């Protein structure tokens with residue numbers, strides 16, 4: 572198996588593109604896919620100041636790395652869910668990348684804000700941890716982006732995440748969610764940040780290979796609450812289909828992108844009467860949580876400055892007709 576670009580021995584087979592590449596050319600290939608998606612879908616402008624949602628996993632750390640090396644200087648936001656060792660290790664990995672890039676990282680901590688981690692908080696609220704976690708992460712990341720002066724929030728959702736979410740939403744005809752999954756969701760006023768997913772068309776396997784080849788130190792363990800999640804089953808099913816019919820996932824997600832209408836993608840939410848941030852109800856879920864479990868103090872965000880100078884390499888965003 573030879574590398575399509577240089578003819579050397581290939582290291583990775585990309586069945587969806589019916590090709591194979593050596594390690595060096597694969598890194599260039601993936602970085603170009605990301606920068607082209609940024610250009611094609613107008614995800615981030617050169618004048619933007621992006622904030623990356625960093626979990627300590629391979630996707631978010633690789634995205635943070637790529638953006639900074641592609642000329643989009645970005646800081647990170649980490650949400651500490653208070654899941655003991657998992658949260659501690661995840662934040663360590665996030666800080667390592669902050670140091671490597673020479674970028675700042677912000678942190679919201681659920682135990683500091685609510686005196687409980689996501690496990691106890693979800694028990695107290697009689698709500699599934701992942702559903703509550705989703706609400707909190709959306710709120711806190713939006714607050715970090717808007718309040719700290721960033722113009723766009725970038726998340727590391729990859730092709731497999733999007734294909735499995737789309738599959739699940741179609742399977743149960745969750746039409747209300749169907750149009751909220753686009754590659755970019757525009758912001759509104761001074762209270763809702765623009766959200767983008769530059770890895771939308773990059774598979775989980777591709778991002779994992781990228782992280783390993785770039786020696787990105789990420790947390791291997793999954794969040795303990797992900798065990799048994801339906802999205803994992805959907806990912807497995809889609810990967811089985813992919814084996815016999817390569818490129819199914821990317822066609823599925825690209826077909827969605829062609830159909831999704833931006834106007835419908837983000838129905839105008841109202842604003843919470845207490846905090847002023849997006850809410851479909853008079854008082855948002857998070858203000859209600861603060862009322863019950865908060866410390867009574869203002870929302871507190873921690874800020875970590877990088878410990879050492881940045882070590883980066885440049886990634887070109889010029890179009891390359893050969894790819």
Ligand code: Q46
Nearest residue numbers: 700701704705794796797
């Ligand atoms: S939602 Fe659920 Fe994830 Fe939150 S509680 Fe963990 S598994 S981290 S993407």
Ligand code: ZN
Nearest residue numbers: 843846855858
């Ligand atoms: Zn509120």
